[in-house]
Amino acid sequence: METRYTAAQLRAAAADAVRAPSLHNSQPWRFRLRDGGIEVLADPARRLPATDPSGWGVRIACGAALFNLRLALAVAGIPASVRLRPYPAEPDVLARLHPETPRRPTPAEQALYAAIPRRFSNRAPFWPDPVPADARWRLGEAARAEQCWLELLIGVSAVAAFAEIARGAHRVLERDPGYRAERDEWVRVTPAPDGVPVASGGPRGEPHDPLPSRGFGGRDRAPGRDFEPEPLVAVLGSVGNTAIDQVIAGQALQRVLLAATDAGLSASLLSQPIEVHTAREQLRLSLGRFGTPQMVLRIGYGQPGWPTPRRPVDEVLDLPAP
Structure with missing residues (x-):
């Protein structure tokens, strides 16, 4: 052994x-x-x-x-x-x-x-094809396997209610100059081992978009490439909100993302409604779920995009001296 x-x-x-x-x-x-x-x-x-x-x-x-x-x-x-x-x-x-x-x-x-x-975050518009029921079930099972829950928001009214919360949180964050400056510091226009390359940042947000975007890329979108009008939005939550609950939620998040990738789906993360306390509480109440929302995902079928770079493995290792 x-x-x-x-x-x-x-x-x-x-x-x-x-x-x-x-x-x-x-x-x-x-x-x-x-x-x-x-x-x-x-x-x-x-x-x-x-x-x-x-x-x-x-x-x-x-x-x-x-x-x-x-x-x-x-x-x-x-x-x-x-x-x-x-x-x-x-x-x-x-x-x-x-x-x-x-x-x-x-x-x-x-x-x-x-x-x-x-697996990587796909911040571009998805195709309008709906995610089938068996794939949605697999995503819920992935969250449950890691002691978390996944609430899928399906339909115009459910997504519109969430979008109002998300846009409100986005506006709160964008009013903070420190937040905007920090985001801009992590946008990469030249090759780097961390941060978000412009090519991976997604298109510039437009007022008619159903959900807010962070605007890493700032690129104009191609004609006719608006975001899907009815995105599949998934809220991942945990039983509590301690440090341990958050680590558990991170494991569940990755399992859900890998299950989505295995099913041929793309996903991007929307954390703005989680980062703003009042928006997170609004989201929790709107779901009627016991526990704490920890992340929001937009899921669908999309054109292949660009993965973000990673630092060399040896930079993140602490090994005992030989």
Whole structure:
């Protein structure tokens, strides 16, 4: 039985972990090998003080990276047991993974793992084709498998009610010059290992768009390429809103995104209604759900886009001296 992870195993799994999404593609994670276990740490140097003053976004991103890490280890035949926030005196250590009994990966694990390099945020307009019921069911099951819930907003009235909340939150955020400046700092017009390249930023927002966009790209859209009039909007939520709940929600988010990718779907993230406290509470009340909304997704069928870059794996590893 495997009792310790090795540096080579961590390096291989971390190459998949870093493909997780994060606010502004800030990549706020580190991975440490300590006493034969792998630890996932928040990187406070990469927190966004204006966009994410509470660290919620860092914990969501690290949870998503944790899910990729779990998946990579399972597919390598060395699955992990996970303890969240294992050290009260070290709050930046969000998870510790210890080897379990080696086993063969399941077909479901293999399918989700194969989706990791194909998953990225698609901020362009989607096609009007509806997402079929079986695919919607798969997305809900993915959230439930990670102890979270996924509420799908289907139909004109449900989406319009959400859009009003989202646009209100967007206006609140855009009034903050620090927020706007921080977003602009992460837009990349030349190649870089982090941030959002202009090509991946999506088209410039228009007043008639059904949902707000952050405007990373600022590019004019092609004629006839308006956003879909009835997007499938999904709200991901957790039981509570502690730091552990947020890490759990990050894992659920990544599982949902990989399930969507495996089903041939595209997705983009809308966190504005989560970032503004009053909008988040409005959203919670409108859903009538027990728990806390943690992320909003726009899901549909779209033209292939451009993945965002990642830092070299060795930049995010902490390994013991040889």
